[in-house]
Amino acid sequence: MKILTTSHGIAREEGSASSDAFAVRAWDETVIAVLSDGAGSGAPAREAAQRAVSSLIENYSARPRSWSPRQALTTFARILNHSLYQESQVRYERTEMVATLAAVVIEGDTLHGINLGDSGVYLWRNGGLHTLSTAHVELERPNVLTRALGMQAEVEPEFFSLSLQDGDVAMLCSDGVSNHVSEEDLSTALSRHSSARSIVLSARQQSSEETLDDMSALVLDIQQTGRLRAMNARSLTIPATLSKGDVIDGYELIRSFHGTSRVWLAEKDGHRVVMKFAPVEAIDSAPHLEAFSHEVWNATRAQSSHFVRAYEPPALTTRCYLMEFMDAPSLAAVLRERTLSVDSAIALGKFLAEAVQVLLRLELAHGDIKPENILCIGDYTRLTFKLVDLGSAAAIFSVSSRAGTASYLAPERFHEAPISERTEIFAIGATLYQALTGKLPYGQIERFQTPAFHAARRLSRINPNIPTWLEAVIHRAIAIQPQRRYQHYSELLHDVCHPDRVQPFHEADTPLIERNPLAFYKIGFFILLLTALCLAFRLLTLK
Known part of the structure; x- marks a missing residue:
């Protein structure tokens, strides 16, 4: 695989902070590119865009092996959306943390993507420009979003996928670019393998004082595709029963933990580990299977000395994950x-x-x-x-x-x-x-x-x-x-x-006596003193 990436962004006004955020990450034969445009120029929208980019890239990089790109992208987008929406309600008591989302993943020779809002995803191939994303805006008012991250408690991202060819060029951009560069000019720029900086500056030159906006773009010049196959091509089995002495992927089961038959102490080549298997319900229940995949994802990406190390050996054929064994009491x-x-x-x-x-x-x-x-x-x-x-x-x-x-x-x-x-x-x-x-x-x-x-x-x-x-x-x-x-x-x-x-x-x-005993006794003393003085005065007046 050989992909050249360029990215560039400029704020609406020089010296101000942009509400756009973008990043690219590559490993093995996988590239992920994410761009987000905060809905507004305030700090909450800017934070939402930055969170969207960093969260999606980090989560996808550590996705469960069994998840397809579609499942991973849509699941992470839904989680992120719900988190931003709930946090807005807690922090601002209204919807403030809103942002668009455009993301593509290239694995081998296939491009997978999602989008929410009006940030565009384009593909140039053999002289033609194809729009892969769907603009979630009102027809009468194209500047009003109908779908975006954090806008509602639940959201369904638009998903698209296609096979790539050597020489394709993909581009993600915010509406600040797409509103100022025509598709014809964009096609010409990508056919010349123009950089993201060149495209953004062209959009800036064509803007007016009234239409000026934050502008950003990511360009993926796909010079040679890879031949990597989907990570979930393996068929992972879920054993219905597990017993002492069973050998699973070379690990012998020794004893179960916590009164459950799905967590076992196991041994392989003299090395002891803990194996946690997917629940039996996951054999026939998609929600149970997805919940276990979430658990695997969370456990394997929390890599710190504060946690027991969890991992998924690549050779496993069973739906489970391993943890280091520590002979220690709770x-x-x-x-x-x-x-x-x-x-x-x-x-x-x-x-x-x-x-x-x-x-x-x-x-x-x-x-x-x-x-x-x-x-x-x-x-x-x-x-x-x-x-x-x-x-x-x-x-x-x-x-x-x-x-x-x-x-x-x-x-x-x-x-x-x-x-x-x-x-x-x-x-x-x-x-x-x-x-x-x-x-x-x-x-x-x-x-x-x-x-x-x-x-x-x-x-x-x-x-x-x-x-x-x-x-x-x-x-x-x-x-x-x-x-x-x-x-x-x-x-x-x-x-x-x-x-x-x-x-x-x-x-x-x-009670005050617990909050401030000294103050309590001082107040009590003065009350008693005042009472005694009042009684003494009354006795004197009676005489």
Whole structure:
């Protein structure tokens, strides 16, 4: 494969920030190019466009092996759309983070693409220009979008695909270019293998003060196609039953985990791993199969020391993925014997705050932070941790259900609030509370229960060894009202790392005697003094 790529963009006004974003990435015999135009010149639209480009490229680069390009592109676009829409509602209480999307993937000798909005995708071949994208605009008002990322809660991207030939030229551009360069001029430019910079500057020259806009373009000059076949050409099987002693792709099954027959300790050539297989329901159920593919995707791209390493060996013929085996107890198992020391709890707080930040960079939330999903490595004096089970992981702001474990769900999650940094921080706080006391801050909550939350018992009343600053951190993390909680992971991590800067915290309905005992007794003293003076004055007047 030999593809030459050029890209160029200019803002509407010199010195201002452009609302267009674009990028290209290539590996093996795969090239992905993405362009997005923020709907407006404000910061939310600009952020939406930048997120669209980075998210789609990162996600596609780590897509499950079993997904076709169409499934991957459309699925990632839907997830991104829902995330932007939900985040707009949370941050601005209206639709603000809106952007167009144009993306093409070239794998071997085939081009696959999607688009939303009015950013165009074109292909020049043998003297003719072909428009591959569909403009989602109103007929009477072509500047009004009918479909775009973040505009509605659900969206269906337009998909297109075609076989490529040596000498083809593909181009993606924002409407700032397509509105100013005719198809005839564009065909001529691509026939001459003009660069993206040349095309954008030509559009700029043909614009007027009234039509001036952000302008950007990506040109893919396909000098020689590859011969790579689709990554999902392998036929992956799903075993209906699994038993001790079975050999799957060279791995011998030793024992199952967690009371399930789909997660096994396995061994190959003396090396032990954990194998997680697709559920039996996935044999006949597309939603179950897609859910497992999502899990594989999330697990294999979360590459950090905070997580157990997960991977898909290329030679596997079974629908499963592998994880490194760590012979370590869960935090839940440790807590059945003892609570954590203060030092270990502080280390756990730092670890969890860092781990969720790693996931946030992938636009993910864990979704089920609890002691059962944390491995404890080491002895009582020096514990380190690993966060496991990304089966519930989801795009941030994408889930509005009660997915997860009820006792660790933030109060707003019981009322259809989306998963967010604030809700994940609540789960971290509940886990730290339990780690130090052996108790849940709001008691055991059943899955289908909608609880009424009241101020949790102060940590120091259960465990007097807990320092005041750490108590404040945990109670702020589990605050009932989300606006009183830490709003971002970085705030939580800062306080855990800087005890001297932690501000006192109490729930709004906490009695004054608990919030500020000194003030309570001072007020009580003056009330009693005033009462005594009043009584003395009354006695004197009676005489």
